[in-house]
Amino acid sequence: xxxxxxxxxxxxxxxxxxxxxxxxxxxxxxxxxxxxxxxxxxxxxxxxxxxxxxxxxxxxxxxxxxxxxxxxxxxxxxxxxxxxxxxxxxxxxxxxxxxxxxxxxxxxxxxxxxxxxxxxxxxxxxxxxxxxxxxxxxxxxxxxxxxxxxxxxxxxxxxxxxxxxxxxxxxxxxxxxxxxxxxxxxxxxxxxxxxxxxxxxxxxxxxxxxxxxxxxxxxxxxxxxxxxxxxxxxxxxxxxxxxxxxxxxxxxxxxxxxxxxxxxxxxxxxxxxxxxxxxxxxxxxxxxxxxxxxxxxxxxxxxxxxxxxxxxxxxxxxxxxxxxxxxxxxxxxxxxxxxxxxxxxxxxxxxxxxxxxxxxxxxxxxxxxxxxxxxxxxxxxxxxxxxxxxxxxxxxxxxxxxxxxxxxxxxxxxxxxxxxxxxxxxxxxxxxxxxxxxxxxxxxxxxxxxxxxxxxxxxxxxxxxxxxxxxxxxxxxxxxxxxxxxxxxxxxxxxxxxxxxxxxxxxxxxxxxxxxxxxxxxxxxxxxxxxxxxxxxxxxxxxxxxxxxxxxxxxxxxxxxxxxxxxxxxxxxxxxxxxxxxxxxxxxxxxxxxxxxxxxxxxxxxxxxxxxxxxxxxxxxxxxxxxxxxxxxxxxxxxxxxxxxxxxxxxxxxxxxxxxxxxxxxxxxxxxxx
Amino acid sequence: xxxxxxxxxxxxxxxxxxxxxxxxxxxxxxxxxxxxxxxxxxxxxxxxxxxxxxxxxxxxxxxxxxxxxxxxxxxxxx
Numbered sequence: 001x002x003x004x005x006x007x008x009x010x011x012x013x014x015x016x017x018x019x020x021x022x023x024x025x026x027x028x029x030x031x032x033x034x035x036x037x038x039x040x041x042x043x044x045x046x047x048x049x050x051x052x053x054x055x056x057x058x059x060x061x062x063x064x065x066x067x068x069x070x071x072x073x074x075x076x077x078x079x080x081x082x083x084x085x086x087x088x089x090x091x092x093x094x095x096x097x098x099x100x101x102x103x104x105x106x107x108x109x110x111x112x113x114x115x116x117x118x119x120x121x122x123x124x125x126x127x128x129x130x131x132x133x134x135x136x137x138x139x140x141x142x143x144x145x146x147x148x149x150x151x152x153x154x155x156x157x158x159x160x161x162x163x164x165x166x167x168x169x170x171x172x173x174x175x176x177x178x179x180x181x182x183x184x185x186x187x188x189x190x191x192x193x194x195x196x197x198x199x200x201x202x203x204x205x206x207x208x209x210x211x212x213x214x215x216x217x218x219x220x221x222x223x224x225x226x227x228x229x230x231x232x233x234x235x236x237x238x239x240x241x242x243x244x245x246x247x248x249x250x251x252x253x254x255x256x257x258x259x260x261x262x263x264x265x266x267x268x269x270x271x272x273x274x275x276x277x278x279x280x281x282x283x284x285x286x287x288x289x290x291x292x293x294x295x296x297x298x299x300x301x302x303x304x305x306x307x308x309x310x311x312x313x314x315x316x317x318x319x320x321x322x323x324x325x326x327x328x329x330x331x332x333x334x335x336x337x338x339x340x341x342x343x344x345x346x347x348x349x350x351x352x353x354x355x356x357x358x359x360x361x362x363x364x365x366x367x368x369x370x371x372x373x374x375x376x377x378x379x380x381x382x383x384x385x386x387x388x389x390x391x392x393x394x395x396x397x398x399x400x401x402x403x404x405x406x407x408x409x410x411x412x413x414x415x416x417x418x419x420x421x422x423x424x425x426x427x428x429x430x431x432x433x434x435x436x437x438x439x440x441x442x443x444x445x446x447x448x449x450x451x452x453x454x455x456x457x458x459x460x461x462x463x464x465x466x467x468x469x470x471x472x473x474x475x476x477x478x479x480x481x482x483x484x485x486x487x488x489x490x491x492x493x494x495x496x497x498x499x500x501x502x503x504x505x506x507x508x509x510x511x512x513x514x515x516x517x518x519x520x521x522x523x524x525x526x527x528x529x530x531x532x533x534x535x536x537x538x539x540x541x542x543x544x545x546x547x548x549x550x551x552x553x554x555x556x557x558x559x560x561x562x563x564x565x566x567x568x569x570x571x572x573x574x575x576x577x578x579x580x581x582x583x584x585x586x587x588x589x590x591x592x593x594x595x596x597x598x599x600x601x602x603x604x605x606x607x608x609x610x611x612x613x614x615x616x617x618x619x620x621x622x623x624x625x626x627x628x629x630x631x632x633x634x635x636x637x638x639x640x641x642x643x644x645x646x647x648x649x650x651x652x653x654x655x656x657x658x659x660x661x662x663x664x665x666x667x668x669x670x671x672x673x674x
Numbered sequence: 675x676x677x678x679x680x681x682x683x684x685x686x687x688x689x690x691x692x693x694x695x696x697x698x699x700x701x702x703x704x705x706x707x708x709x710x711x712x713x714x715x716x717x718x719x720x721x722x723x724x725x726x727x728x729x730x731x732x733x734x735x736x737x738x739x740x741x742x743x744x745x746x747x748x749x750x751x752x
Contacts, residue, residue, distance in 0.1 A: 062733070063729070236711065236717075236722055238714050243711055243724050246721070247725070251732060255736045265747040
């Protein structure tokens with residue numbers, strides 16, 4: 001046979017490198033895969049079929065060697081099992097190749113292709129479905145780390161055949177090699193037939209021998225090394241190896257296999273099964289598309305038109321590439337998620353302080369009574385936007401004789417790159433420095449201030465959790481900017497905190513400060529605005545300022561109801577040290593509230609929040625959020641605790657006038673101000 | 675730069691240079707290598723030897739490469 005080596009262009013080299021990388025990534029993760037794309041990919045470049053197989057084989061064994069060594073370091077490889085199965089797999093390869101040869105001689109190329117495709121479809125349909133079903137069961141089991149041993153594996157492990165028993169560490173049991181030999185043989189035979197022996201080897205190890213998924217996929221790399229080495233020597237002996245092609249594939253695939261192997265340390269075992277199952281099903285669909293073409297070539301069905309046959313061939317190849325790409329995508333996603341979660345955990349361990357000092361037992365209630373201001377959590381990010389929040393929190397803590405706790409959240413680095421790690425350390429140093437400055441300012445104002453640095457992927461979540469764990473009554477935060485469409489769609493940190501926390505939140509826009517000129521209290525007759533009224537009363541008792549109660553009706557017809565609501569709240573605020581006035585208007589609630597605050601020269605708005613989040617907030621809108629977005633003064637958003645929500649506000653609005661919603665006169669609601 | 679990171683960077687650069695050198699050599703001597711490969715028989719040692727050499731050097735390089743970027747296996751204390 002004339003052996004011709006093709007000319008390689010730069011495009012070919014880049015293409016092979018990339019395909020090698022993706023194939024390596026998948027192989028490193030599931031122990032096999034990639035070959036079924038690499039061989040046709042090389043053939044599409046004009047490489048002879050036999051040489052494409054040879055180059056694939058010759059890149060496979062060094063790749064599998066590197067992957068096996070890597071995963072051996074992670075303790076995932078059962079070397080003895082790999083060698084035992086690898087040797088029998090080699091025999092299977094030789095037998096499979098011989099069988100292929102005789103089928104080709106008897107039925108021709110189309111007959112051989114039909115045989116390969118049928119084996120592919122039947123084997124992968126059975127095994128792929130089973131693997132996916134098993135992965136789904138593990139995922140839904142509630143304990144995804146635990147892999148159940150099949151009844152078949154339990155039986156295999158229980159059989160004792162003298163003289164054939166061998167101990168394997170992956171299953172921590174002795175089994176007869178009479179079971180491993182046919183499995184290895186089948187793996188090799190399938191490798192010689194459909195180029196991916198691992199599709200039978202890995203599931204066989206898992207379900208017939210009882211090897212855990214991660215160890216089975218790692219051990220498969222040993223088998224692949226032995227098979228690939230044997231195959232490569234055979235092809236090289238015939239002078240068929242184009243070492244250039246093999247080494248270009250290897251260049252990309254070694255990058256991939258390292259990454260895939262690392263990925264296995266971050267994922268739950270069922271992920272290996274998902275990747276393998278998905279690739280199997282997509283690959284079988286690809287081969288199934290070609291069956292009509294081969295049947296047509298054999299004359300078993302009406303001949304297909306050339307264009308149809310070519311189209312089916314193209315779609316089939318595209319599906320193979322899709323199978324590999326989807327597999328690589330899942331591996332990538334799992335790797336990134338795993339690394340992020342791991343780094344978040346490590347960063348949390350590195351945090352300088354675990355939590356703030358817990359409240360005294362008497363104060364440590366899950367739902368603090370409305371209006372209580374004993375513990376204030378100041379959230380600062382060191383920017384100019386949170387500067388006013390610092391001053392306001394210190395002032396409020398001093399006036400209310402409350403404890404002050406300063407908190408900063410550092411986002412977890414995406415991954416520790418050579419630049420990322422030092423940068424993260426520098427950010428951490430700066431954050432601690434900022435917190436120290438806040439503490440110094442608090443000390444200067446005669447206050448104690450605890451500081452804490454938190455870590456997490458989502459700052460808003462850390463803030464909410466810290467407020468919850470440390471039983472904070474009030475969270476004080478800055479506001480980044482005016483609201484816009486994007487912000488309202490995506491949600492700001494402040495918006496997310498308000499939507500989900502159970503503590504009150506004071507939002508302080510840049511350059512503002514509440515000096516106690518006037519407090520505006522929007523009301524709508526709901527329990528949320530009652531809670532806001534209670535908090536407003538507590539505040540003005542500590543820091544006397546006049547109050548303007550604003551009640552907004554949708555139209556003029558609703559004005560009497562709106563007035564009744566406002567009057568009811570005013571009656572209950574008779575303990576306020578300074579005058580309480582009422583403003584009743586019709587119009588758009590947020591605009592009326594902002595106009596009223598501006599006209600009355602108020603410097604604080606206190607309002608309740610329904611706590612809507614997600615789609616609910618997007619569809620219904622939030623007056624509170626709109627007011628926060630437009631306000632040029634601090635806005636205190638009051639979150640009713642469980643007591644308030646159930647209609648039992650823990651402290652009465654007015655001493656001697658205990659009330660509950662049941663006792664309250666039934667007043668029809670006006671258009672909600674919150 | 676911490677000593678550990680400097681060492682990691684040095685190792686990566688060394689293996690990277692060695693790997694690049696191997697690929698350069700393969701490019702420069704592609705004709706004699708392919709000629710030897712084509713002969714078959716005991717010349718099978720040429721492509722197999724090349725594959726082993728590349729896997730050793732390039733394998734070390736790729737491993738250190740990802741580690742340098744902070745992508746390393748998760749270690750758990752048992």
